[in-house]
Amino acid sequence: MLAIIGGTGIYNIEGLITIEKHDISTPFGKPSAEIIRGVYHGKEILFLPRHGSNHQLLPSEVNYKANIWALKSLGVKQIIGLSAVGSLQQEIEPGDLAIADQYFDFVKGHREKTFFGNGLVAHVSTAEPTCSALAQKISEAAIKSEVRLHTNKTYACVDGPRLGTKAESLFLKNAVNADLVGMTNVPEVFLACEAQICYCTIGIATDYDCWQDDPAHHVTVEQVISRYGASLEKAKLVLATYIQGTSAVCQSRCNHSLESAVLTPAECLSEENKQLFEVLSA
Template sequence: MLAIIGGTGIYQLEGLEVMGEHELETPFGSPSAAITQGKMADQDLLFLPRHGRRHELLPSEVNYRANIWALKKLGATQVIGLSAVGSLQEEIAPGDLSLPDQYFDFVKGNREKTFFGNGLAAHVSTAEPTSKCLADGLEKAAESVGQKVHRNKTYACVDGPRLGTRAESFFLRGAAGCDLVGMTNVPEVFLAREAQLCYCTIAIATDYDCWLDDPAQHVSVEQVIARYGASLEKAKQVLTAYITQGNSCADDCSCRKSLASAVLTPREVLNAEQLELLELLSA
């Protein structure tokens, strides 16, 4: 089943025939909001607004573990996120869409980044953290509706909620070699990998961050909101095309086997709670 995680400006999924809502309590607390289940083009879908339905959660306040656990519990096998980002490269103009395949974790705050620990040890490979088959399907859908998407880009994730300094912007685009900067995809992408979910985000560039010499190009919240609306429609077109074309990742995708050799703790020493978590993540 496909799950959609809506970012800024996406608090409900248009065109979704709502079948019901799920309010789950997880071992990690509550998700950002109730999860909507419905159908679109005869496909079962789940939808979760990342920041809550009234955008009440800062990036650092999102309970990423609860969100991914809940989607997995409800049967998700693939996740598409939508995220506002700043562009660190001139070729990615404000309004452009990207499908990042690499991540640079520049989060310094205390976000919970793994399902493991407390007696359950595992080390999941994130050399290729996103799903190529999911990105290929989204690129094909974008082409079908005349939308260009950038591929093979690196997303740097920062804490927020403040917008970055010029020094940080230069570091991320220079020394770190990043193309996009945002506040929400870490640890979301890595938790999805731990849960054996195919994951890809549609990144919507709102601005050039603040690395350009022209101060008029430096990002402000007012600019983000003004530019974001039109760009969001592009992302929705691509998402709708992906769904209506019946695209999906195969069950034998490598993302769906990421725990195969990652867990080090013997099953016989795990307690009932740990076994339950492992069985959910491994399903």
């Protein structure tokens, strides 16, 4: 089962025929919104708006654990996220699409970043946090759709909600060598790893953040919204082409990430942790 997590401006998917809506409670609270199960271009998928149905949630207010848990409990094996991002590299122009395969966690505030703890200890490898097979199939869909898509990029995640300073933008560009900056993919990508779900985000570049000298290129909310619509249509085209094609078959260890990761003996787990692990490892 494939799930789409919609970012800024994506609170529904045009053409998605709704079958049912899931109002789910999880051990970690409520997800961002009801999860829609529907048919899109002939395939059954799930859809969840990351920021809520009316964009009422800041990046730091999104209940990422509840979102991933709810999707996992509904049988999701793949997640494609859609996210607005800033470009930290000249060649990724506003309006371009990009897929990150690496992440730099620059989140300094408190976000729940793991399902583990409280008697259940596990350490999941995130050396390769995204699914290479899924990324390849999305790339092929972009080529077929004649849409420019950059791949193998590094996404730096910041707290928000404020837009970054020029010093921060230059640090992420030069010291970190990041290509994209956004506010939401951490901890989403890492929780998907812990839940053994293949994960990729299609980043929609809306601006050059604020690393360039010309203030006219510095990001504003007005720029983000005005440039987002046309680019979003390109992302939807790539997504539709991917869905209509052959689904990716995971060649990495996305769906087996918990093997050898858990250190706490099974006989020492509480009933609550046994149930938690049962869902994550399904």
